[in-house]
Amino acid sequence: MNVLIVDDQTFIREIIKREFCQVAPDTEFHFQEADCGNTAIKILSEAPLNVSYQFDLVIADLKMENGDGLAIINHMATTRSREIPLVIVSSSDKRTLELIGNITNSFSLNLVGVFQKPLDIPEIYASVAAKKKRTHCSPNKHIEVPLCNSGNITSLLNEDNLFLCYQPKIEIATGKLIGFEVLSRLCIQGDGFIYPDKFIPLVEDAGLNCQLTKLVLSQALSQWHLFESLKDYRLSINISASDLLSDEFINYVIDKHLANADIKLMLELTESQQTINEDRSLQAIAKFIINDIPISLDDFGKSYSTLDRLDSIPFDEIKIDKDFVSDLDKNHQHQAIVESIIALAQKLNVKVVAEGVETLSIQNHLLKMGCHSAQGYFISPPIEGRYLMSWINSYNHKREQKYANG
Incomplete structure (x- = not known):
């Protein structure tokens, strides 16, 4: 050697x-x-x-x-x-x-x-x-063309292949179920799921962001109309900063919201430094807010400029990035960062959602810090639409039993 x-x-x-x-x-x-x-x-x-x-x-x-x-x-x-x-x-x-x-x-x-x-x-x-x-x-494998690639992403992106899952958000202090974030997958028959980390970059490169978001919004709204009780919970849809540059997309979302006013829609903005502060983006956000569509700032803390955005945009909530949350019971630096974000949000009267809550220990730490809401695998992994109502009924039943037993 x-x-x-x-x-x-x-x-x-x-x-x-x-x-x-x-x-x-x-x-x-x-x-x-x-x-x-x-x-x-x-x-x-x-x-x-x-x-x-x-x-x-x-x-x-x-x-x-x-x-x-x-x-x-x-x-x-x-x-x-x-x-x-x-x-x-x-x-x-x-x-x-x-x-x-x-x-x-x-x-x-x-x-x-x-x-x-x-x-x-x-x-x-x-x-x-x-x-x-x-x-x-590791076996020697011949090089294969990925199932999802730049050559076929346009044809793959349709209602038949789009598959949605829903990850719950709860109120930490009470355990009350308050909403769901919609997460998209591509499902190719016979080949299983393709996850966002594989297809989102291809979607962005092909300029199909708005098409994907519109498909997700339409399918999720349809899911929410299947059961009246789903309308008790907020429905959060991810949008990218580049989506905000399309007037046609902005009008589409507003029209969908007005036509489905009984559904509590929220947009989770995944921002990028290149576009979020542009005048057109800020105007788009203003149009959503004026039309009673609240905005959540996703992955808060990852970008050095997030404080500027928090100062200039009236967000309804901020979501602390999971990288800071998933180990805060062991990582003192992350604990300090999360504490500071929560304290800042409280002073600005903005709700806080902690992403990446994977253990009871982390959830208890967040409760002591005064964090409002939580989302993560400790509560539940993303749930397929066909199982959503049974999961909700089971969760609410267990929560009622827990509080009934003191």
Whole structure:
């Protein structure tokens, strides 16, 4: 096993070599060393042209003079070395290590992990071995054209293929069911579901945003008319900022709302920095609000400019992004962010929905913070339309029993 160790401290390099040999005595190791990033980059650049890379593993310290770990990451990301398994080590705090991990993964490098000093070599070796095993066990697959692609997205986007699910929102303090967010899927007969992360980018590239949203709105409204009791709950439809640039779309939504005034429609705005602050977008939002269609700001906190939007647009609610919520009972920084958002919303008299609530612990934390509403897998995953009424009846029955029993 050929290993390149990059660290500016000689004794660290010696410890790594000794402990690797101890943890895997039956493995023949060949070590090469570098005391800085620049030397490591030179070594990596000297691979013979007839081989993709000359090392089975690179272990690199993050903080060094004459080329740090980031320099090595950048070099590997743009050369044949990008496939080499990479271990980053550092004495930095956990947040910094997470940042470096995110940066490395964004380059699609073969990252084994980011480990904090002092090093646990058995843990590192086990991670390397596990990654190697996964790679070897993965069957070689021929390249297939995705079921949903830029060539067929236009033909796939129709009422027959569109499939809607509904994820409930509850009032945290009482458990009362207050509404549902509509989530779309494409369902190709015989091939199963295609989820939004696969088809939404294709829809956007093809300029079909408005067509998709109109299909979702029409189908969801039809679902709400099937059962009178569904009209007790708010129906939230996602729209994108680019939707707001179409006058035809804006008028379509307003006409649908006026024709279905007995349904409590809400629009959840997934915004983008490029369009949300444009005059046309702001005018579109104003038209919706004037016509009694409340607006929710989705994924609040992800964009640095969300405070500007909260100041300029009278949103009815904001939805805290799930990345801040899903671990707030363990992540003190996320807990502080969520607390601040809730406090700000309360002062502005804006309702708050926490997305990504996956445990009772998280829901209890949100209750103590004064969060109004919650949504997430702890309450329920998205529900197919055909099961919606039975889920509602079951949920309400359990809630009544809970409160009846004190």
